[in-house]
Amino acid sequence: MSVSVRIPTILRTYTGGDSEVSATGANLAEVLDDLDARFPGVKGRILDEDGKLRRFVNVYVGNDDVRFQDDLLTPTPDGTEISVIPAVAGGS
Amino acid sequence: MSAVVTEVDRQVDTPASGPREGAFGNAVALACRECGHQVALGPFYACPECFGPLEITYEFPAITREEIEAGPRNIWRYKALLPVPTDIESSPNTEPGFTRLLRADNLGRELGIENLWVKDDSTNPTNSFKDRVVACALSAARELDAKVFACPSTGNPATAVAAAGARAGIKTVVFIPSNLEQPKQVNSAIFTENLVAVEGNYDDVNKLASEIAGEEEGWAFVNVNVRPYYAEGSKTLGYEIAEQLGWRIPDQVVIPVASGSQLTKVDKAFQELIKLGLVEDKPYRIFGAQAEGCGPVATAFKNGTDAIRPVKPDTIAKSLAIGNPADGIYVLDITRRTGGAVEEVTDDEIREGIVLLARTEGIFTETAGGTTVAVTKKLVETGVLDPTKETVVINTGHGLKTLDAVSGQVGAAATIAPTYSAFKATGL
Numbered sequence: 001m002s003v004s005v006r007i008p009t010i011l012r013t014y015t016g017g018d019s020e021v022s023a024t025g026a027n028l029a030e031v032l033d034d035l036d037a038r039f040p041g042v043k044g045r046i047l048d049e050d051g052k053l054r055r056f057v058n059v060y061v062g063n064d065d066v067r068f069q070d071d072l073l074t075p076t077p078d079g080t081e082i083s084v085i086p087a088v089a090g091g092s
Numbered sequence: 093m094s095a096v097v098t099e100v101d102r103q104v105d106t107p108a109s110g111p112r113e114g115a116f117g118n119a120v121a122l123a124c125r126e127c128g129h130q131v132a133l134g135p136f137y138a139c140p141e142c143f144g145p146l147e148i149t150y151e152f153p154a155i156t157r158e159e160i161e162a163g164p165r166n167i168w169r170y171k172a173l174l175p176v177p178t179d180i181e182s183s184p185n186t187e188p189g190f191t192r193l194l195r196a197d198n199l200g201r202e203l204g205i206e207n208l209w210v211k212d213d214s215t216n217p218t219n220s221f222k223d224r225v226v227a228c229a230l231s232a233a234r235e236l237d238a239k240v241f242a243c244p245s246t247g248n249p250a251t252a253v254a255a256a257g258a259r260a261g262i263k264t265v266v267f268i269p270s271n272l273e274q275p276k277q278v279n280s281a282i283f284t285e286n287l288v289a290v291e292g293n294y295d296d297v298n299k300l301a302s303e304i305a306g307e308e309e310g311w312a313f314v315n316v317n318v319r320p321y322y323a324e325g326s327k328t329l330g331y332e333i334a335e336q337l338g339w340r341i342p343d344q345v346v347i348p349v350a351s352g353s354q355l356t357k358v359d360k361a362f363q364e365l366i367k368l369g370l371v372e373d374k375p376y377r378i379f380g381a382q383a384e385g386c387g388p389v390a391t392a393f394k395n396g397t398d399a400i401r402p403v404k405p406d407t408i409a410k411s412l413a414i415g416n417p418a419d420g421i422y423v424l425d426i427t428r429r430t431g432g433a434v435e436e437v438t439d440d441e442i443r444e445g446i447v448l449l450a451r452t453e454g455i456f457t458e459t460a461g462g463t464t465v466a467v468t469k470k471l472v473e474t475g476v477l478d479p480t481k482e483t484v485v486i487n488t489g490h491g492l493k494t495l496d497a498v499s500g501q502v503g504a505a506a507t508i509a510p511t512y513s514a515f516k517a518t519g520l
Contacts (some may be wrong), residue, residue, distance in 0.1 A: 056143040086138030
């Protein structure tokens with residue numbers, strides 16, 4: 001299943017400057033694996049040493065934060081838009 | 093007097109061309125709070141190594157009380173401690189800060205606190221503390237040659253950005269949730285023709301703003317890509333409290349928690365004043381105030397954990413309704429380190445807090461201030477806050493911004509005929 005992934009500025013060194021790339025996978029974990037195969041190292045920037053989402057990264061599948069869904073097991077149907085965004089924005 | 097020197101002991105990532113010399117005053121770099129990685133001063137907010145929040149580091153020269161006291165009666169009296177140029181006063185801005193610190197004996201009697209003060213930030217130019225942070229963000233936007241001054245917001249930041257941008261003559265665009273109450277939209281739209289209503293809640297608006305900041309050149313989102321500069325503005329609350337108390341740090345401070353940034357910056361301000369020798373080094377306790385409908389930091393504090401579980405906000409305290417607070421982990425660190433606490437209260441208690449402050453001190457606070465007053469009351473009742481110690485409560489905004497929160501609580505005591513007998517019948 002093909003999905004699109006929006007890449008934040010600080011990870012575009014991995015994608016040759018591309019702000020949006022395509023990937024495949026039935027869920028977020030598989031999508032990240034696919035991304036890492038093509039852009040080695042990028043997964044390690046999004047996940048910590050324990051394989052969990054880093055504290056200051058928000059990942060949205062569609063418009064929903066995966067922390068409110070099934071985290072890395074959140075399904076990524078064909079055509080889904082995924083956004084990886086630094087979590088330090090907002091607020092006071 | 094010893095100067096505070098933050099060592100830049102790592103390789104700093106430096107862009108090819110940068111802002112003018114002295115653009116950010118005594119600031120020297122941006123450093124990640126998580127891993128320590130440093131990057132050059134610029135429109136950056138997330139660590140390229142670990143996504144952690146970037147924070148301004150400084151090399152302060154010796155600074156005296158007299159130098160500060162000789163400055164203007166606004167936040168620029170502390171310009172040497174902020175990431176702004178020495179000529180900051182010469183560029184049009186809203187000149188916020190140096191708001192009143194009021195002795196609150198009536199409220200103190202009600203709460204059982206012997207020595208209570210209210211730092212009243214509702215008297216800022218657009219009636220909330222956000223004018224402080226936005227003024228620092230505006231300076232950064234100028235120095236970075238931004239063409240658009242913007243923010244995602246549910247109210248106070250949008251108003252502060254729109255007003256500051258109008259005064260500075262820079263294009264502003266503010267993004268709000270489309271279901272935001274009409275009066276709040278007017279508060280911002282009066283200052284800008286570029287109010288964009290986004291279909292979704294605040295988190296959706298925030299996500300969109302982050303994406304725009306990553307794509308569009310020349311946009312300075314105050315609480316996204318210039319957030320490190322913006323956040324430093326909250327330090328001025330701490331500086332002012334200490335200066336207005338006669339260059340003394342209070343024993344206890346109660347501060348509302350949304351993202352948690354303000355609380356962390358008040359602590360940073362106290363630490364800087366101590367290190368610069370401007371105040372005596374003494375213990376102080378910092379308390380955080382949240383609403384039960386959005387209390388992820390209070391929950392983590394009570395559970396004794398470091399993990400903050402995001403929540404979907406459901407509270408009348410809209411300006412505190414950040415379900416995934418970016419600085420929550422640091423709020424936990426600071427409140428635990430200083431012997432403070434993070435407490436939460438119900439919406440009813442928040443309404444009661446608003447009315448209590450109004451009827452004891454003549455200060456009409458918004459829901460965030462109601463939260464802070466209500467939490468202070470609860471902390472006294474539960475024996476957590478020491479009522480014999482000097483305590484400062486921060487009021488971050490004006491009640492006229494959230495009239496709807498208490499419009500059902502207060503009103504006419506009686507409706508009478510225009511006769512003296514009818515008046516006498518009221519018993520007033």
